[in-house]
Amino acid sequence: MLEDVERWLSTRSWSVSDRKLHSLIAAKRSARSTVSVVLPALNEEATVGEIVSVIRRELMTKKVPLVDELVVIDSGSTDRTAEVAAEAGARVVHRDEILPRIPTVPGKGEVLWRSLLVTSGDIVCFVDADLKEFSADFVSGIVGPLLTEPGVDLVKAMYDRPLGSAAGQGGRVTELMARPLLNMHWPQLAGFVQPLGGEYAARRSLLERLPFPVGYGVELGMLIDALHLVGLDALAQVDVGVRKHRHQDGQALGRMAAAIYRTAQLRLARGHLLRPRLTQFERGETGFEPHTHSVDTEERPPMAEIAEYAERRAA
Template sequence: MLSVVIPILNEADTIADVVRFARRNPLVDEVLVIDDGSTDESASLALAAGAQVFTSSMLGKGVSMHDGLMLARNDYVAFLDGDLRGLDETLLDQLYAPLQDGADFVKARFGRSGGRVTELTAKPLLKAFFPELSSFQQPLGGIVAGRRDFLLGLDIEDGYGVDIGLLIDTHLAGARIVEVNVGQIEHDPQPLANLARMATEVSRVIFDRAEQAGRYDIATLRAAAEEERQLSAEIEQLAARVRLSSKLALFDMDGTLLEGRFALELARATGREAALLRHLDQPQADAATRSSAIAAVFKGVPQSEFIRVAKTMPLRSGAAQTLIELKKRGYTVGVVSDSYFIAAEVVRRRVFAHFGLGHIMQFEQRQATGQLRINPFFQASHGCQLHPVCKRNVLSHLENIAGQRFEQVLVVGDGDNDLCLLRAAHSGFAIGERSPALRAAAKAHLSDLPALLDLC
């Protein structure tokens, strides 16, 4: 039998039809829809159509695919996109048949040319570094199937690079890949901003795999990729990437969305706790000096360890559900942290926020240099009059990007470093017991994050 996994994000127009299509096939005994924090009715429509619906463990198509693999009961798993139209009734049979004949991975090709990222990015790079894969017509296509045990053994990319990563990794593993023609298929077009991010991710994955295969010295490319990652934290990049609504919700990360403090957990994981504790919560040091001293503690820590800790730290109960509901109510939702952007970006994806902001730890050769760059969002001559580096300044920059003051700003935090931002909000909420001053200034003290929804 066959499990069908469908990652979705705001696919209300099509998801019910895709679920019903999958359930009609007698080979299929479970349809698993993994919701990436949709703010429309996608999840409820999928459930009504007969799917089992789960919330992804973190924002990103690749994460949703991995979640589906973990949940699937069958030995064979097929993946469909949630925005498909015009599906041939034999599509799943065509994906399943090669698996029965011993294939490890089956990739669909369909009757249209590849999209812009496929033609301008993926195919030229495959031809350069993996010419043996250049014959695949839709290397970025998301309609695939494979043996569950084999796929779980691969390092599945989190985001837009997942499909090209699966193709290359399967090839490098020496597995048998079969391409099948499944006829005409219609997809919803992607916005241009999404295509730019997709091209960046696809390029990174291909270069990364080329280096692993000994086909390319990627040191220079890694430096360029690190520069691109750092630029994504800048004001201009966020302005181009995020469309701000008239309502804004800003959440602290440590102790608010996360149970605990990221820097402390990273220090514990890397044997640096004693060194870190000498710098934490030093009232005599200004924020920039203290942050720089803490950053130096982590010199030499691999970038992958920053990401691993940010992915595995427990979230406060109801964090993701609360932020998704705020998005449904029309809020632009952000994570604002005095910690590191690399962690804030992971956490914002775990809770499905629109953006994450933090200071920029510098990396070389995928290891922390111990040098910190203060995020310009936290500095503004027209913002906080008490502190040169302050979360309050983030709000000033966001108002400049929006071109006007927000109709509603709510802030949730747990520490003294949230106080200036909280006072500037229309509605400020404290959570946790760290800061009596914050609790005194807040509109209310939250017992948990879902309680916020009854107060705003």
């Protein structure tokens, strides 16, 4: 491990217990900062309501006004995700209603990018909507350094990810694809425990300058681009305990890994490359049948370059 990373681990890795809520509220008031929480959601009716309820109950009261805005971006759900989120107290916005002049494409990164247009917080906190046994620490933990450390621009959550009864066995795409890529090509990012984790917070002033891969590569791309834009010392991580969520099957993980690789590839050598595809196999009635999927390659430009966003900020 690089000496810079060893130093970074000792100065930019914290625990949620390092900052008490009352100190965060005081820092927020002093800086006159505002905080938005965004939940990207696609068919998450079983979990999104509880997450919204916990955030509203524990972080949006008069006694603990840490979060100013809570928005669920519905990514085209076919279940009751939107209704459940609204009933729990979130503002729900459908992905297709945001920036309609640019047709939407499927993908998590697409939703995160568009969320910048319908939120107003100086700090934007992203939380996946499939978390189980959700704790408000996931929000307060990663927002904390942004309120108390002026030099920090982006904070990732770190946690244990159990797979069934096996502790620490979640995050298979991280261990098999993302971590080797980062260690080999961006060794300054080797200290991140959960580089692909969906729980992170950043200053709007950084997010609006970053391109957003539209699919699963958004977390990796954001981390790499932020490193080049603001440097390692502006990045941090906070231990928030244990993350429990719905696990994907092996083939879905394969598609995620392909998107991660493609995101890294584009950043290693941008150029005119063929649109990649991934073929996977499932056993059918006549043997193994091939199924080919496109790999997410499209990226959205920095939001600061979008006219509607500039007009909204000016207003």
